[in-house]
Amino acid sequence: MSLLEIRGLTVAYPGKHGDVLAVDGVDFSIGKGEFVGLAGESGCGKTTMAMAIPNLLPRNARITAGSVVFDGADLTTMDEDGLRTVRWNEISVVFQGALNALNPVHTVGSQILEPIRVHDRGTSEAEARSRMEELLEAVGIPAGRAGDFPHQFSGGMRQRVMIAMALACRPQLVIADEPITALDVMTQAQILDLLRSLCDRYGLSMLLISHDLSVLAQTCDRVAVMYAGRIVETGPAGRVFGSDEHHGGARHPYTQRLLRAYPNIRRERVFIEGIPGYPPDLTQPQSGCRFRARCDLAIDKCAEEPTLVDVGGDHRAACWRLDQAVTS
């Protein structure tokens, strides 16, 4: 039984010409203790899908269909009071760019304490403080700095604070939305290691969102690739990214092109190929395979909606030309 089970989730933003479906009928699940990566280019609906889980969507966005079952309860039908008890207590978020995600007028210590006070009312002040200090130490920040304000920390340290804050109520699931995007490469590696080790240590599930495939390849158990509001391929990271020699690699033409668009320092030098064209305009209604306009292998059949097909070993791809894609 997985911790999170998303079925047919559709999120719509109102647009000039009707609804824009940023997330369009997505099925997705995260198991207990699983570290899942979500990849895709900007605007493909990664963040919208992730924020739909604890229902933290912008006010104009609506969940129009589907369910988000977390720990047995459907969050899409839950009222605000119910959601408040789930947020941070069960599902916390490490937001994109911690530079602005921390409140500039409160000390980092008090910001970490806040969710503990709100959700774990039985906790004494002293216990809460010691937990806060323990969390800071766990992410590599001296507990003595709890009284400092966010602007007194560097970007990497602020992201660490954000992570400590996310773990404050010992949640079951942490959503990390591009947690390392604004950081330099060394800091990125440290933060990723930290996330991974904390995840293993506290037995949490993690949803890591990134546009950087190499990041996902080295940290995640399982990955999902999104394109234009749909998940086109999902499976164990080793299989999808092909680092596992015996099991093929990416099966969906989009994932394959995406991988070829990244340099790999371990392989022989090849030209980096961009993907010609642009992602579809989601303000227009979509049908069939969203990628077919940019796909070399597209046939008439691709105008029909493809579904995720199991290609072995929990590896699934949504493409009509899977037989062709293998050899390409």
Next chain:
Amino acid sequence: MPPLLRRILVLLVSLFAIVTFNFFLFHVIPGDPIRLIARTQKLAPDQVEKLRQSFGLDGSLIEQYFRYLSNLLHGDLGYSFSLKEPVSDVIGRALLNTLILLTVSTIIVVVVGIMIGVFAGSRHGKKADSATVVTSLIFWSLPTFWVGMLLVFTFGVWIGGLPISGITTPNAVYHSGIDYVMDVARHLILPTITLAIVDIAFFIIITRTSLVDVMGEDYMLTARGKGLTRRTMVWKHGFRNALLPVLTASVLYISALVAGAIQVEVVFSWPGMGLLTYNSVLARDYPVLEACFLVTAIVVLAANFGADLVYRRLDPRVAVNT
């Protein structure tokens, strides 16, 4: 040098500059106050000279300036041309009356303005917000003197029941201190309402705009993600950040009020700084005017200084950068 000491030093230098500027401003404007006091061309030259001396207007401009500075340091603000009494007495009375009006109206304006502003700002884009903004803009655009005159007409002529002029009832006999306070309070009602109607709108708009900006910040999403109640989100995370521009506006507001609730004081004959300034301009009473400007300058400087200190407490980033 510690930052606080530096700020106080800057404060004193600014004050000195203002005093100097004030002095020369009033002494270069055309018109001879002695002629105005004498009211006649037929005064003998030696008598004119005597008058000049008694008001400290003899000698060169520079001499007069240093004499003015020295008197100022001794707490002597001069002698009023028109009221024929020491300026410090005149100013003291007027300042007290203005402070009574100012304190009551500022508290009402700031507190009510902020409450309504937060109410509207936290409902950005909804009907309650738009309605508040439109209403505020209408009230904000009302001329203060016009609102005052309308109230004078309504309560003085039409309905009656509330005093429309002065700070106390003329020739009233008070049986106790409470009687007196109640009388002043009744006189306060209309001027305060006049100030409040227009100025609350100003604070509503400032607070609302500031809060709307803050509500869009990333840390507000964090606050929501933490599962906080709406109330905690808006006040602890939103308002605390939105307060900074509101504080700046409050300082400007207090500064403006001291110099005058001129319109309100004139309309309601409230014997405060505004009315005093107005009458002194008409009478070319330079010593009083100089003192009015000085008091205004001191209040503005003090308000800014105070705001600076509060800013440091409210926004930890300010304390580091300066």
